Amino acid sequence: MIRDRKNFTPVMLTIWAMLLLAVFVALGLARWSLAFVTLATLALSLVPPTLASRWSLTLPVPFLLATTVFFFASIFLGEAFDFYERLWWWDLALHAFSAIGFGLTGFLFVFMLFEGDRFAAPPSAIAFVTFCVAMMIGAVWEIFEYLMDQTFGLNMQKSGLDDTMGDLMINAVGSAIASITGYLYLLRKPTGLLGRSLGQFIELNKRLYRKSRDRMKK
Known part of the structure; x- marks a missing residue:
């Protein structure tokens, strides 16, 4: 609820x-x-x-x-x-948007694990794992598209393999942007809107990141 x-x-x-x-x-x-x-x-x-x-x-x-x-x-x-067919850029724009979102979500999750109550790691390690988590989320989404097409006769994959590989490439770029954003955030150099978004979430959920907060105060 x-x-x-x-x-x-x-x-x-x-x-x-x-x-x-x-x-x-x-x-x-x-x-x-x-x-x-x-x-x-x-x-x-x-x-x-x-x-x-x-x-x-x-x-x-x-x-x-x-x-x-x-x-x-x-x-x-x-x-x-059918906006995917009517607007050629619709799919690219949404995948770029979601890739960065997946990456930022992955960073917050990984940062919580490493900098919460039990774990700690260098910023570079957190950025690398963030990239891997974001790519995994993107791959799961491609599996979801495939299952929807096969089960309900939709056309989410469009051109099949070419569409899937293009989406994964865009996801890799978005994941890299999010990883770099997270890395700079850990160095106390927030990068514009994305960096402020990370800071806002962490500030609203301090209890999950208190070890990081304590370390930054030292």
């Missing part, structure tokens, strides 16, 4: 309301594939706040907004309204 609802912006609530309405409309018109895609979009967009509530995490509003918009743009607009 989601407890912290004060971070839900009007944009997020509007998107969720539109998706819920679209589910009922699609069911009423017997558009089963559209209903499934819409319901999947709504469910995935609710995963981050649900997990955050379950794990007692505080997610920054920009993060919640970004994940909601991403799922809406990639699955609902991309698949249900």
Whole structure:
């Protein structure tokens, strides 16, 4: 159950309301594939706040907004309204955006493990593991696309192998950007918006990073 609802912006609530309405409309018109895609979009967009509530995490509003918009743009607009075919840059833009997001999430997770209560490691090691975690998340997403295509007859992979390899290359670039951002953050040199985003999350969840905070004070 989601407890912290004060971070839900009007944009997020509007998107969720539109998706819920679209589910009922699609069911009423017997558009089963559209209903499934819409319901999947709504469910995935609710995963981050649900997990955050379950794990007692505080997610920054920009993060919640970004994940909601991403799922809406990639699955609902991309698949249900065929934006991937209508706009040639749609797939590239979304994968670039998600790659950096995966990388930043990977850094926060790895940083929590190494700089929380039990572990510590040099910034270079954390940056390297961050890159590996982000690439793994990207690979899992490609598997998800394949399963969706094979199971429900969608076309998320588009040109097949070429699309998959291109997505993984973009993911590698985004993972590298996030890793470098995290590395510079550990050196107390936050890099613009991305660095401030890391700092905001860590500040909101101090209990997970207290060993790092104590070490930086010395």
